[in-house]
Amino acid sequence: MSLIDFSSDAFIVAFFLYCLAFTFYGVAVMGRRFRKREPEAHTAKWGKIAFYTAVIGLIAQLTYFVTRWIWSGHVPVSNMYEFMTFLSMAIMIAFIVLYILYRKSLLGLFALPLAILIMAYAAVFPQEVQPLIPSLKSYWLGIHVTMAALGDAFFAVGFVAGLMHLLRTVNFGSSDKSSRREQRWLEFCMFMIVVLIGFIVSVYSFRAGGYHxxxxxxxxxxxxxxxxxxxxxxxxxxxxxxxxxxxxxxxxxxxxxxxxxxxxxxxxxxxxxxxxxxxxxxxxxxxxxxGLLRAIIRRPLAKMIQPALGRMDPDDLDEISYRAIAIGFPIFTLGGLIFAMIWAEVAWGRFWGWDPKEIWALITWLFYSVYLHLRLSRGWQGKHSSWLTVIGFIVVMFTLVGVNLIIAGLHSYAGTD
Structure with missing residues (x-):
């Protein structure tokens, strides 16, 4: 077996370990309903099993990352497949950091599916090791991209906690105008997640059928x-x-x-x-x-999920969301802006060139600057803060995926066509 084959196998092992950890988190959170005696002990036990399974999965994904790096001779973040796999790994790192701080098993029930979806999405792109174009042959590739992705990963965990906060606090029993608007937008968020799942299912289904x-x-x-x-x-x-x-x-x-x-x-x-x-x-x-999910459960997806969050303190979710973004912001500032501008000067002879990816990276930074300002100076907490985390993650995903796949520019390189 070659090193690159071993690397691919390690990636697959990590994927299945994350799926297993997600299942264990489900047992930890949902199973307590059926434990009339010592439900807290049940959650703690299975939460610990899930956490250690996720850590082993992260070790397997780190093995994939290091072995692919050795095989290719450069940090494996140079195309969409490599970048999205690294982003999923960074999300797991961010999740583990936040889990150690807050010890909330329910966070794993939402953060792991996000990492799993991104891993599945990454596999849609060409997986071959590709030679670097001249502008990417620099040690700044690893410094800029990995730090920017790590900052985005903390934003992703902040989004997960913010979405959980909304699922916990939106009043589905009210019919007033404000509540109905919140219900519609929250359900739209769930629909967009289903669209991503539908895309992944479609791609793999047609590939399995050999369509061309x-x-x-x-x-x-x-x-x-x-x-x-x-x-x-x-x-x-x-x-x-x-x-x-x-x-x-x-x-x-x-x-x-x-x-x-x-x-x-x-x-x-x-x-x-x-x-x-x-x-x-x-x-x-x-x-x-x-449509199939709605026909089966006969109610909005967000309303179906809400009871699972009944024991979760909304203030804890709000605090986790804020803490994740507060950690991710300085990391993204260094990786996504400062180091990016230094590399741009080295590669293209200018610090700033109004490339689409540069513009959207700046928009992302400005958005989270506004978020932190409103949070710290204006006291925007609770639902206001959570909705901002959802919007912010949409901006992040468009910067990472939409710019590369839709808008042509200097950053639309290997693996995006």
Missing amino acids: AEFSQMKWNEETQQEQVVTVDYDMPPIVAPYDSQAISVQSFIGMQDSFFEAPSWMHGINAARKLNTVLWSVFSGLILY
């Missing part, structure tokens, strides 16, 4: 100053095909062999339509999955 479609398009080559034929592969049935393209081969899927639409002319780049196609499939599968 291919299109060709004429593209102007700036180097040769001539037109050339380029192709794009689809792993999901094409709802949207590239603009002015020809279908080379399209497998039939419930009558969709020739029933796709052509992308509008303003969507430049042959991969733009494929990305839009992925978004459409994500929403479509998310709607189906959400």
